[in-house]
Amino acid sequence: MSHIKSSSADLLARVRRIGGQVGAIDRALQADASCSEILHLVAAVRGAVNGLLDEIIAEHLEAHVSRPGLDDAERAAGAEELLAVIRRYSK
Template sequence: MAHLKQDKDALLNRVRRIGGQVQALERALEGDAECGRTLHLVAAIRGAVHGLMDELIEAHAREHVARPGLTDEERKQGLEEVLEAIRRYAR
């Protein structure tokens, strides 16, 4: 995804925050945290991953489906890639 280079730092920061959230969840489980706190941590991780996926899907669609100048074959391939990612994500 070479077109993401301009957003690379922001994307890496998001991934690092998600990593921090996962570490907090691990600590909560190891420390026998209350159920409510553990549920909150899992929900926060899910939301963060969902937001990251939304951003990546949008970037892919703009670059590989909607960008002017693409051939029909390139658009078709870009669409298939994003649909496959959505199918896998939705499982």
């Protein structure tokens, strides 16, 4: 996915932040933090992962579905790839 390279620094920064948030959950569990605190941390990670997924979906749509110059087969393949991800994610 060469189109991702243009935004890879931003995506990697998001992934590193998510890693830090997951580390915070680890530390909270080890420190016997309250259920409420842990739930908030987990919800924050879920939101961050959803944001990352949204960004990658948008880039995929632009590069593989709506980009001018794509032929019908390329558009169909891009749409099918995206549909497979959405179906997997929604389970």
